[in-house]
Amino acid sequence: MADQTALSPALLDYARSVALRDDDLLRELHEMTAQLPGGRAMQIMPEEAQFLALLIRLVGARRVLEIGTFTGYSTLCMARALPADGRIVTCDISDKWPDVGAPFWQRAGVADRIDLRIGDAAETLAELREREGDGAFDLVFVDADKTGYPHYYEQALALVRPGGLVAIDNTLFFGWVADPAVDDPDTVAVRKLNDLLRDDERVDIALLTVADGITLARRRE
Numbered sequence: 001m002a003d004q005t006a007l008s009p010a011l012l013d014y015a016r017s018v019a020l021r022d023d024d025l026l027r028e029l030h031e032m033t034a035q036l037p038g039g040r041a042m043q044i045m046p047e048e049a050q051f052l053a054l055l056i057r058l059v060g061a062r063r064v065l066e067i068g069t070f071t072g073y074s075t076l077c078m079a080r081a082l083p084a085d086g087r088i089v090t091c092d093i094s095d096k097w098p099d100v101g102a103p104f105w106q107r108a109g110v111a112d113r114i115d116l117r118i119g120d121a122a123e124t125l126a127e128l129r130e131r132e133g134d135g136a137f138d139l140v141f142v143d144a145d146k147t148g149y150p151h152y153y154e155q156a157l158a159l160v161r162p163g164g165l166v167a168i169d170n171t172l173f174f175g176w177v178a179d180p181a182v183d184d185p186d187t188v189a190v191r192k193l194n195d196l197l198r199d200d201e202r203v204d205i206a207l208l209t210v211a212d213g214i215t216l217a218r219r220r221e
């Protein structure tokens with residue numbers, strides 16, 4: 001049985017050359033975002049975006065919730081994977097960066113599938129639970145402020161239907177989660193969520209050690 005293969009830049013290039021299917025529009029948004037302050041670290045990697053799109057199709061998702069829009073690169077990839085009558089609610093605390101990405105949603109012809117909510121995610125999620133009801137979403141992607149992760153996970157689990165999927169980004173958090181000397185609030189919150197997930201009988205889980213770590217949690221029926 002093979003052990004984990006270390007991912008060198010050359011191997012990542014190879015993997016992309018045989019498996020990455022992006023296009024000019026996605027590349028343009030990704031490259032433009034990478035020029036913004038902190039942009040490179042904030043947006044998901046292209047292969048992760050492709051993976052999310054695949055998950056949407058595997059789950060047969062029609063209703064998706066994203067917590068953490070930024071310039072909407074992940075939003076765009078997920079919106080394109082939805083059926084024409086599908087919808088993605090995406091939320092961010094500020095409209096500054098989503099406004100940068102919104103023209104790309106238009107150009108891709110999927111703006112009508114995207115429902116952007118501006119405000120603190122905790123409030124947006126409470127409002128969604130009240131107005132849309134628990135179990136209203138097929139898939140939830142969590143990718144906002146890390147100190148909010150334990151709370152966002154609980155809300156996401158309520159908002160996703162039984163059999164639906166919660167995907168959580170950055171669960172390896174630059175490797176800091178494994179270093180006990182790192183105790184900043186972000187790392188502590190991600191560690192707390194990882195510990196909770198390990199023992200959470202409400203879900204089936206897998207932590208994919210790709211990109212910055214993506215944990216998939218399927219809500220048990």
Ligand SMILES: C[S@@+](CC[C@H](N)C(=O)[O-])C[C@H]1O[C@@H](n2cnc3c(N)ncnc32)[C@H](O)[C@@H]1O
Binds near residue numbers: 074
């Ligand atoms: C890692 S970025 C999201 C990246 C995006 N999913 C992508 O791949 O392009 C995190 C986003 O969460 C937003 N955010 C931070 N704190 C928030 C909060 N309390 N409520 C809602 N959004 C928040 C930030 O403004 C930022 O745009």
